[in-house]
Structure formats: structure tokens, C-alpha cells
Amino acid sequence: MSLNINRANKDPFYRYKMPAITAKTEGKGNGIKTNITNLLDVSRAINRPNEHVLKFFGFELGAQTKLDYKTDKYLINGVHDPNKLQNCLDIYIKKYVLCGSCMNPETTFKFEGNGASSKKVGEILKDCKACGKLTPVLMGDKLSAYIWKNQDEYLNLMANNGNGDDDDKGGKKHRRAAATASENIQGGGKTISDLANQHGENGEGEDNSEEEEEGLTIDDEQLEKDLQNLKTTELEDVDNWALDMSKEAILQRQLQANSQPLSDSLTQLHEFGQWIETEDPSDIDIYKKVLSLDLLSDAKIMSVIVQALVEAEEIESMNELISSFFTEHKAILIKLINGRENFEEQLLGGLERIVSNKYYEEKALLPKVVILLYNEDIISEEVILSFYKKCSSRFVDKKRCKELRRLVKPVLTWLEEADEESDEE
Ligand SMILES: [Zn+2]
Known part of the structure; x- marks a missing residue:
């Protein structure tokens, strides 16, 4: 065949x-x-x-x-x-x-x-x-x-x-x-x-039920595991987050996923970002979408999500990022990062792009955002220190990257001093 x-x-x-x-x-x-x-x-x-x-x-x-x-x-x-x-x-x-x-x-x-x-x-x-x-x-x-x-x-x-x-x-x-x-x-x-x-x-008859049953292997084990983890988190709305895990429902999702054209991961990320921008979905829907697109292990979703959400919600200023944006989305960000440093880096990278593309005039407020991300336990101290110590053109051009790092420097000093103090205790 x-x-x-x-x-x-x-x-x-x-x-x-x-x-x-x-x-x-x-x-x-x-x-x-x-x-x-x-x-x-x-x-x-x-x-x-x-x-x-x-x-x-x-x-x-x-x-x-x-x-x-x-x-x-x-x-x-x-x-x-x-x-x-x-x-x-x-x-x-x-x-x-x-x-x-x-x-x-x-x-x-x-x-x-x-x-x-x-x-x-x-x-x-x-x-x-x-x-x-x-x-x-x-x-x-x-x-x-x-x-x-x-x-x-x-x-x-x-x-x-x-x-x-x-x-x-x-x-x-x-x-x-x-x-x-x-x-x-x-x-x-x-x-x-x-x-x-x-x-x-x-033709049509080929997709018989036997084959579909067989298809319920790799991805769904992962899905089930992820959902297990999801249930153990402290999210407020855990019930809403749970997906229907009956065999029929899994099969239905599988079929839906299979009927979508396969696309390169980057195209997929791009489309995912556009979906957020146009639909302005709830955090729960974003999480479900990530699961259905099988993007849970793709760190780049973090930079896509923050950038797309800022567009979707028409965030006007850095002050808005500080006063509400990150606290409102804290739960899903932490959930998706799931302790992975490269995911945290991608989030900081997305933030860097937002500052550079939208609010460069307000760039002096970046340290405040970084402190907020740290205080809210979204980004770890280790990642803040390593991310803002090296300069690269990964997310924004080198000149801006340097400028932004210069601004964040006092935060790094503050973190390191806090470390030393606690060591002395
Ligand atoms: Zn081609």
C-alpha cells in the first residue's frame, strides 16, 4: 500500500x-x-x-x-x-x-x-x-x-x-x-x-476504526501525564482546565488534529500567535490549544504567547504590563514554563521584543517588570542573572540588547547582594 x-x-x-x-x-x-x-x-x-x-x-x-x-x-x-x-x-x-x-x-x-x-x-x-x-x-x-x-x-x-x-x-x-x-x-x-x-x-474506507484505535499511543500518554500534572497545580479553576479524557473524546481530538494540514513547527507557532491575537482567548483556551497542537515542549511558545497577548489585549504601556498584565496571566505562564529554564528565557526574550518594538521610549521601566516577574515567581533568579548577563542578537538587535542590559544591571546587583546577605545569616 x-x-x-x-x-x-x-x-x-x-x-x-x-x-x-x-x-x-x-x-x-x-x-x-x-x-x-x-x-x-x-x-x-x-x-x-x-x-x-x-x-x-x-x-x-x-x-x-x-x-x-x-x-x-x-x-x-x-x-x-x-x-x-x-x-x-x-x-x-x-x-x-x-x-x-x-x-x-x-x-x-x-x-x-x-x-x-x-x-x-x-x-x-x-x-x-x-x-x-x-x-x-x-x-x-x-x-x-x-x-x-x-x-x-x-x-x-x-x-x-x-x-x-x-x-x-x-x-x-x-x-x-x-x-x-x-x-x-x-x-x-x-x-x-x-x-x-x-x-x-x-480511499475513504481506509480510515477504519481499528487503525484509529491503534493511533491512540504516543501523544495521548503524554497528554494524560500533562493533565495529571495539571490537576496537581494550585490553579484556581482546575475543573475548567480538565479535558474530557474519555476514549471517545481523545479519539475525537486525535482525528481533529490529524485532519489539520501538517505544518512546520515555525509556521505552527506563527499561526498559534495569530490565533491569540485575533481571538483574544482565555488562558484556559490557550492552554488547551497548546495541548492540542502538541506544543507543550516547545519553549518558543513563551515568547509567542506574551507578544501575542500584548497585541490581543491592546496593552498600551509598560505601566499596564506592570500593574495588571503579568499578574493576570501568572498562572498560565508558570504552568507552561513548568520549571524549565529555556522556557523562562524565551519569556524574557519575548518581553525584550515587546519593549523594543512597542515601548522603547519607556524602556527605563524594564527593571520594574523584571523585579515583578521575580517577585511573582514567574522567572527564577538564576535565569534572570544568566539572561541579562550575556548579550546576543537572539531577540533584539545587539545595540538595543546592550542598552536593555545596562538598564537591568541594578536588578542583578540587587539579587546578588540579597544572596550574599542571606549567605551571611
Ligand atoms: Zn517549498
Whole structure:
């Protein structure tokens, strides 16, 4: 059976196809493994090294993987249902294959930065053959770090593939990313009439309930965990925050999520921000939206949320930020940050952008905002100290960044002195 590479695209005439994952288990007891029998074909169809795909499965499922070139086996420890693997592959494709601008899968990686050996990790970009845009892969997970580190190997591999498609020239290793997505169309792909015929058998009826049940795996475990945490917080309105956790309701949400087009994380964040700006939703609705978009582990939501909320609520001045804005949204901010320093940094980054873009004349009030965030336990002392000590152009240009840090400096001194005093006690 062949599937659309972008499975959110239900068009039977969609040009980009890949085979459905096939897998079987091998071994027994503790040594039981899942062998993805067609990993090579799947990787080839999406034009990615099969190592990347296999490693992604391993990272995502928290299981060891093994690639055996001799026997052509692609193994994951434990038992993993093909439907689950297929859902997992969707995540990979969305993140690492589809163009963030036009959603076309004909992309290759480009690396920006000083190469794999430099200490500083740069950026991985998806270079789209269809629209020509470069869109960044969101860094920060294990696979992006792996791809970054092995960029030379990837580039060699791609260069070799360009010189004809000779499978055995460099041994089996070179078969890993054999064809581009367009070669897949011309070679292994189907003609339009093939697809039209297939529509009858694999069309509407394909989404049978069995498959949907199988889909209730990875994400929902996380969802349930998150909701468990949510219930233990001191939010005033806990009942309203709880989602319907019946199996039907979960399934319904899953289906809704699946019918939305897959988009690059950055596009998703952008749309999320626009949704806040136009809808001016309640904090509860924002939290639910974050859950449904599966953005709970994306630190960038913090800078998006503060900036979008300031727009949505038409906050007029820094004084308004201090007098009401942050105290009103305290609960959701703390909930989303959940003790994670990079989330706190993103919040401070969003604040920096707000000050720079909207209230630069009132910038002298920034220290007051920082003290408020500290007093309200939204941002920790450690993050305030580290964030305002270094200067970068991450959120605003360097000149403004410097100026804002100069203004916040007395706060840092105050925090450090308070520390020393308490040490003396
Ligand atoms: Zn594109």
C-alpha cells in the first residue's frame, strides 16, 4: 500500500508517495525486537538517509536501534506496531522533510554555521526544490543534534547520489538515500490512473476504526501525564482546565488534529500567535490549544504567547504590563514554563521584543517588570542573572540588547547582594 508522504494531504492524486511501513518482530522475551522490513524503501521515498529515520524512531520511542548493513536489518528494541511507527514517521516527515513554506517534500538539508567540528551548533535548513525557500529545522532534539554532527557524511552521501544511482558503487551504505522524491515519482511512483483506481480501495474506507484505535499511543500518554500534572497545580479553576479524557473524546481530538494540514513547527507557532491575537482567548483556551497542537515542549511558545497577548489585549504601556498584565496571566505562564529554564528565557526574550518594538521610549521601566516577574515567581533568579548577563542578537538587535542590559544591571546587583546577605545569616 502506498501513502501520501504528507499524510495530512488526503488528495489521492498527490504526487509524492511512500510505501506504508511494514514490520515484524524477531526474537523472544527481553531480546524481542521490531524489524522494519521496508525501511530502505521508505527512506528512499522521502529522500532521507535511513540512519536518520531509524535513529528518529529510537529517540521518539525511547528504544535502542540497530542498523545492520550486512543483513539489511533495521531493528528497534521492543515490540512496536506498524501503525505507531507510521504515526511516528509523520512527526519525522513534518519536522525534517516537508518544506515549511509550501509543504513540498522535495527538500534536502543545508547546514548553516561553522561545520560539525565547531563547538557552536548552527542551523539545519530544509532547502526546497519546489519553491526555493529555505526553512529551518527546529533544533534542540536528539536527532537534530545527530544530523548536525554527521553533516559531512550526509553531504557526501547526497553528492554520491547525484552521480548516478549506482547501488553497489560504494557498497550498501550508499544505498541509504538513493533517490530524490522526484525520482520516486518517476521511478517507483504511480501514474495518475493507478492512483485513481487505488482511490476506490484505499480511499475513504481506509480510515477504519481499528487503525484509529491503534493511533491512540504516543501523544495521548503524554497528554494524560500533562493533565495529571495539571490537576496537581494550585490553579484556581482546575475543573475548567480538565479535558474530557474519555476514549471517545481523545479519539475525537486525535482525528481533529490529524485532519489539520501538517505544518512546520515555525509556521505552527506563527499561526498559534495569530490565533491569540485575533481571538483574544482565555488562558484556559490557550492552554488547551497548546495541548492540542502538541506544543507543550516547545519553549518558543513563551515568547509567542506574551507578544501575542500584548497585541490581543491592546496593552498600551509598560505601566499596564506592570500593574495588571503579568499578574493576570501568572498562572498560565508558570504552568507552561513548568520549571524549565529555556522556557523562562524565551519569556524574557519575548518581553525584550515587546519593549523594543512597542515601548522603547519607556524602556527605563524594564527593571520594574523584571523585579515583578521575580517577585511573582514567574522567572527564577538564576535565569534572570544568566539572561541579562550575556548579550546576543537572539531577540533584539545587539545595540538595543546592550542598552536593555545596562538598564537591568541594578536588578542583578540587587539579587546578588540579597544572596550574599542571606549567605551571611
Ligand atoms: Zn517549498
